[in-house]
Amino acid sequence: MLQVTGLSVARGGIAVLEGLSFHLAPGRALVLRGPNGCGKTTLLRTLAGLQPPLQGTISAPAETLAYASHADGLKPTLTVTENLGFWSEIFGTGAAGVARALDIMNLRALAARPAQNLSAGQKRRLGLARMALTGRPVWVFDEPTVSLDAASVALFAAMVRAHLAQGGAAVIATHIDLGLAEAETLDLAPFKARAPADGGQAGAFDEAFT
Amino acid sequence: MRALLIRDLRLAFRAGGGFGLGLGFFLILCVLIPLGVGPEGDRLASIAPGILWVGALLACLLSLDRIFALDWEDGSLDLLATAPLPLEGAVAMKALAHWGVTGLPLVLAAPVLGVLLHLPQAAQGGLVLSLLLGTPALSVIGAFGAALTVGLRRGGLLMSLLVLPLYMPTLIFGAEVVRRSAEGMATGTPLLLLAGITAGSIAALPFAAAAALRINLR
Numbered sequence: 001m002l003q004v005t006g007l008s009v010a011r012g013g014i015a016v017l018e019g020l021s022f023h024l025a026p027g028r029a030l031v032l033r034g035p036n037g038c039g040k041t042t043l044l045r046t047l048a049g050l051q052p053p054l055q056g057t058i059s060a061p062a063e064t065l066a067y068a069s070h071a072d073g074l075k076p077t078l079t080v081t082e083n084l085g086f087w088s089e090i091f092g093t094g095a096a097g098v099a100r101a102l103d104i105m106n107l108r109a110l111a112a113r114p115a116q117n118l119s120a121g122q123k124r125r126l127g128l129a130r131m132a133l134t135g136r137p138v139w140v141f142d143e144p145t146v147s148l149d150a151a152s153v154a155l156f157a158a159m160v161r162a163h164l165a166q167g168g169a170a171v172i173a174t175h176i177d178l179g180l181a182e183a184e185t186l187d188l189a190p191f192k193a194r195a196p197a198d199g200g201q202a203g204a205f206d207e208a209f210t
Numbered sequence: 211m212r213a214l215l216i217r218d219l220r221l222a223f224r225a226g227g228g229f230g231l232g233l234g235f236f237l238i239l240c241v242l243i244p245l246g247v248g249p250e251g252d253r254l255a256s257i258a259p260g261i262l263w264v265g266a267l268l269a270c271l272l273s274l275d276r277i278f279a280l281d282w283e284d285g286s287l288d289l290l291a292t293a294p295l296p297l298e299g300a301v302a303m304k305a306l307a308h309w310g311v312t313g314l315p316l317v318l319a320a321p322v323l324g325v326l327l328h329l330p331q332a333a334q335g336g337l338v339l340s341l342l343l344g345t346p347a348l349s350v351i352g353a354f355g356a357a358l359t360v361g362l363r364r365g366g367l368l369m370s371l372l373v374l375p376l377y378m379p380t381l382i383f384g385a386e387v388v389r390r391s392a393e394g395m396a397t398g399t400p401l402l403l404l405a406g407i408t409a410g411s412i413a414a415l416p417f418a419a420a421a422a423l424r425i426n427l428r
Contacts, residue, residue: 048292051428067292071285075217077224082217089213090293130289 072127313345336391
């Protein structure tokens with residue numbers, strides 16, 4: 001479903017990860033671990049197609065991936081339903097998609113509330129619920145459990161589990177244990193890019209123009 | 211694409227969305243000019259075409275950095291770039307929404323404000339027509355400038371410097387249409403040039419702006 005071979009990714013023209021290869025089968029999740037700054041976000045942005053890899057290949061086209069970044073992309077003056085409704089129209093999943101997303105992250109009671117009146121955890125739930133209406137097979141999460149309480153983490157794990165059971169896949173960068181039996185853990189520390197002096201990729205400051 | 215247009219218009223009309231910002235600025239300018247220049251009708255009438263067009267241009271410039279900056283800050287630009295919607299289409303829709311919120315109200319308000327500046331009756335048609343043809347170019351060129359500077363802290367000044375030279379042809383031909391119609395001359399040539407600038411901008415700049423956004427999102 002997603003095959004990554006010999007991938008190197010760079011941030012700000014400096015390689016952060018290199019030689020990364022993994023395979024993700026339908027129904028499986030991959031949990032990325034590594035210390036802060038080790039390149040988790042850069043890797044996820046590369047997978048999502050927001051930036052090109054320095055080297056290596058990603059087998060799945062970016063159109064099969066749905067990406068949830070650190071930020072939730074919510075509009076404060078729109079209600080919960082309007083926020084989800086916008087994305088459901090963009091992804092073409094319609095009102096049924098909104099209803100499913102509201103149920104899956106337990107947002108029914110907040111449906112008419114403007115996003116600016118939600119708590120941090122509720123905003124996060126809304127941001128995560130968006131993934132359920134993308135209709136894309138591979139979900140990519142960047143630190144999804146930030147500001148979530150235990151009950152909401154369980155909701156999130158259940159959402160991912162349901163997605164995996166339907167033959168989807170997920171890549172999740174997180175520091176906590178989600179309790180997903182289907183998940184394999186990939187530690188990114190061994191893939192830290194070497195300095196150019198040690199044979200690593202030289203800095204590519206003109207990457208914007210390649 | 212329609213969803214994005216509707217969302218942007220809805221956001222603009224909600225509290226703090228910035229609707230009326232450009233219009234308010236235009237109104238203030240046109241009220242203040244007669245107070246500053248003096249009430250002589252002839253003098254006002256001779257500068258009115260230029261003032262109205264400069265006012266429209268600055269009013270447009272005022273809200274340009276909001277086109278992408280808000281979406282960039284809250285992360286929705288990343289999400290839009292990974293959505294099935296082509297980024298070129300998203301840029302075009304956001305420019306259209308900007309025009310609907312800023313340019314179109316100016317077109318509608320201009321005849322009233324022209325009266326304040328003693329604009330001759332004969333020039334009213336030329337004023338409305340030139341703004342109607344010219345303001346879409348201001349929004350599209352502005353969207354390009356906003357795309358180039360998205361992600362820069364306080365990028366507004368840099369954006370103004372980038373965008374103002376590109377605005378000059380629109381300003382020159384737009385004001386020329388109004389001046390010529392005030393003096394009863396033929397306005398065909400400047401109108402065609404104005405329409406040509408707008409058509410060219412709409413055709414080319416969404417692609418340039420989308421390319422700039424892709425680079426800025428890396």
